[in-house]
Amino acid sequence: MGIIQSPSLLFTNNFHFSTSTSTHKPKDAKSQRFLRSKLNSSSFRDVDDALAFFNHIILLRPLPSIVQFCRFLSAHVGMKQYHTVISLSRTIESLGISHNIYSLSILINCFCRLHLVNFGFSILGKIIKFGLEPNTVTFTTLIKGLCIDGKINGAVDFFNDMVAGGYQPNVRTYNVIVNALCKCGKKNVAIELLKGMGERGCEPNVVTYNAIIDAFCKDKLVFEALYLFSRMRNKGIPPSIITYNCLIQGLCNLG
Template sequence: MGKLPSSFILRSVVNGGSHLSNFHSSSSSSSSNTIATHIEALSKKPMSVRGKGKIYYRFDNVDDALIFFNKMIGKQIELLGVSHDGYSMSILINGFCQLGRIDFGLSVLGKMLKLGVEPSVVTFSTLINGLCIQSKISEAISIFDGMTERGYQLDLIVYNTILKGLCKIGNTNRAVRFLRLMEGTGFEPDIVAYNTILDCLCKKGLLKEALNLFSEMKVKGIRPDIITYNCLIHGMCNLGRQEEATRLLNEMVDNNISPM
């Protein structure tokens, strides 16, 4: 598909791998089934990793392992079970993101692009999620824009991740515009998308906007859930609108939704 136009992605190509040797794992242990666990384990005890054939490489710490990975990735060496295909390298990117090291995840992305390995939607989605968690929304949207420009088939998960990131930094106006973008591209926002924005609007005291959105989702046939009602009821109570909160509570019970 050629190079992506996003300058943010292109910078990761130029800098790909340049930071890997500086990695120090200080995060808490992740799931035992993730590559993050294996990376983190390297910082705690020596470990031998099998390469091609019967060659074994011993690492005394995470720095040694990552320096090795940075040097040998272009020579088809497998490290920690990471082969030279997009799927395996995406697992490594996910591991770095789980450890909160999005910079190393981007370095691996840079390596992928240099080597001509085409990233998948999952690869980019993982990075977008990692960036949003760190409130780096501009960078996340830069990757999102690059994906749309190059014709990647996005899914609701990607859109909802961006929405969550925008709401995390309190940018409700842009979140609502992004919701309209979803609709314009043929994606019907689901209950997760609406709840994300409703929660943000209510926390900012924008109850009128929240109720308008609430009415919109019901007109579209999207059934409110316990999260929807909780957001609105808490928003009403915070503004001293107890009667409206009680009315909404009764509506929730009438819809066979039990209060939490």
């Protein structure tokens, strides 16, 4: 499963699991109810258990919906089985089940986690081609993928394109890009984003502030960090253990 094919092949080539109507086909109603119930819970011991289960559920008739398959794919993402998710997506497509914006966003996330953000953008192109509407999760995932690859300027540009296109970033979108900006030494840009969040109807949370406070402390700008800490408290945002750890470490570094 380590071989990644291009996204153009993703929806035409089949990843072959055992799909023959063998003795393993769940025929009785009780077995089918059990399988569908487990699919909805998406609770598996390990990857092998999940893959064996997949070989059973693709024999169900009627087939599970794409919404149910999304839960299954998300479980694999939780196990960091990104290559597997890409392969399973091909199989789901080969069964005649149409992807939706959620399954394709999961796929984009897997490509981004594998440092294949360009493939992620190819999936975005397919989303638009299919007449689906990308959402904030889709764009945030791609922004994070650019940040993972160290393409911070590209992430900022794409963020600006997202806003210019009329899409409203949420606090997670801001947190992804603020954190990336702080880690590459662009605190001033991060602070400007922080100031603009309220104007765009999205209030920062403790994660947003922690990223900038940590960056200040690492640059020995503890007084600036304490000022930001005070502003956060005045806004009614309770600090976390991470907030205090950053400030304590920053003060210790100054003696």
